[in-house]
Amino acid sequence: MRREPRHWSGVVLVILLLVAWEAVARLELVRALFFPPATAIFAALWSLTASLDLVREYAATLWRAAAGFSLAACLGIATGVVMGFYRPAFSLLEPLIEMLRPIPTVALIPVAILLLGIDNAMKIFVIAWACFFPVWINTLEAVRAVDKELMDTARTFRFSDPAILAKIVLPFASPGIFTGLRISVAFALILAVISEMIAGETGIGRFIIESEMAFRIPQMYAGVFSLAIVGYGLNRIFLLAEQRILRWHYASARAEIVS
Amino acid sequence: MRHSRLSGIVLVIVLLAICEALSRSGIVAKNYVPPVTVILQRGFELFASGVLPTAFLDTFKRLAPGYVYAALLGVGLGILMGSIPRIYRLFNTLIELLRPLPSAAIIPVIMLFLGLGDQMKIFVIAWASFFPILLSTMHGVRSIEATLIDTARTFRFGGARTLLMFVIPAASPQIATGLRLSVSLALILGVTTELVAGENGIGFLILQAQRSFRAADMYAGVVTLGIVGYLLNWAFVTLESQILSWHRGMTIREIVP
């Protein structure tokens, strides 16, 4: 794949904005309390990381996110494969899932609080709910996109259904499945944070809200920025894992021919 | 491909009946999961008394402006960034840095500057809706076939007319997709802001119902929200298929070989 060259003008813009931020903050053009200098925020970020405070909060958040994500992944892939492969399963489950899908996950947070309290169970439920649908639909569509002819060929060779699933369907559907999983990773993180902001005692979401209420503003900003970094990092890691596992899929050479 | 969803609909009805039975018999505490019929009844009551419509109106009062700002800015900047490499290079780094930041995470920050009221919520909704629209538009414009642009050039159309007559129509499927996806996102963020710092709106209604242990009200609100979200999406899809009927499926009917 062609690498995009570094966009220097873009980098310069970002640097200029940071400098402007610093200037505006130090000159107190905006209320100092709300607008700490960028350097103060980076300092806070640094010290929070060094003191392991941030690490502790993220541990709580990420383990919940991972738990919810794993639950949703298993359920979503299983349902997606079964529904994509067996028409009767599709007819049976599709109306139920489609009725549940339009409900925004955040709207279920109060329901989850009522039924499961304000701690991990509620959060993991909410995260799993949000992550289920992208995984499910991407799996479903990926399985359905598998060449009918390919499966018919396998059947003429007397492959059993489980064997077809394992040897043909899953490999072919795996890029699509991974796309669904990757989308869900982002959802897992954000739903974890939102549920922590609304209720609970631990986690980065809680940390950000508490910092704000205690007017530890640079810490609050630091927390918010760290989310961007962690989110980006998770996405990159996932992409790398995806490319490793799906190496065969990405091995497409692009030939540019001048004619 | 139409296929029978009968078994699925039966399943839903059966599940609802089971919930009803479990609740009425007391096996599941009524204050956690009221009977389905009670929820429906409460839903009608809240609708008739105007409580639900008012709540939705309050939410939409913020949703609409936020979404519209995001759409105008997103499509505008998307077209500029997609068609002018210089502008793309200038803004892309910034956009790529801002993108991984989950929109809900900026709620505390914006609360500092804009308080807890409508302004904050509109800003957050606009921020969240902006990125998918920008990215889809940019992608749509950038992935335009070179041959199409060559056609514009060989007929000597100027830059502005090329944009209007070639680029925007060609990118419109992707732009439409971005606009459609952002509606769901806008709704989600709208509800989230109400959960975190709300005084009115459907999200606030649901949360208040939970806090006051009015379970039936809470469920009624959630279900209505789901219906509204579905209708919103349906409306966009229908609009899309009308305007973009030319794009629907590239199945070629051979008229004359």
Add this chain to the structure above:
Amino acid sequence: MGGFLEVQGLRKEFAEHGNLVAIESITFSVEQGDFVSIVGPSGCGKTTLMRCIGGLSRPSGGNIMLKGKEVTGPPEGVVMVFQDYSKSLLPWRSVLGNVTLGLESTGELSSQQRVDRAKQTLEAVSVSGFESYYPRQLSGGMQQRVAIARALAFQPEVLLMDEPFASVDAQTRGELEDVVLQIWKKYAQTVLFVTHDIEEAIYLATKVVVIGARPSSVIDAFPVDLGPNRDQLTTREHRHFLDLRQRVYRAIRKAKDTSLAPQSAQ
């Protein structure tokens, strides 16, 4: 010198592909009303040449003179028909809407006049009756006819056709070749026609220019004396036709053997 269209020492390099020299030096001239076929092996830069003549690409060296003025951008009175018609026709416009497209750029004609002109040209390419259809509803051959009609409606002095029939099946190709000949006779433009099909090149042309492999130059050029009335069956079996065909084959083969051009692109 001083012909209608002059290509003089044209050179084209591509910096982003490691300074690939697509065209070394191409020189030929075209008289008004000529039908010039440009033929050569795949990858020899024929499309690049056309793009330069059509003003869509800037030459790295040499120049192109049309009616005494240098070509620096899409020149007035010149229209190009592209190989990939499916990407060139506007899918959101009907056939009629597509054909009137070019006329909208000048704004000289009224809307009714544009429609009339479009209908005329659609008739000339035998696509009457499909005005309200959309491109995706038509077969490949018909889509290309619409693209040709669109160029025609513009009433260009020079028509550039870049392998227009390469993506069309063999039988349809014959029909389309005759359509192009009819149009040329009726409207008397100057036509430059790029193809890799040697027989097609000779069948259509009054003059053939043969381009060698990359980095390319003109390896042969000659007039075609087959008269104005061509026929798919008889002309292609005419003695002169076969002679010319041999001539082109030999020229291309010789150029391939002696050329130092690098092999197929990466």
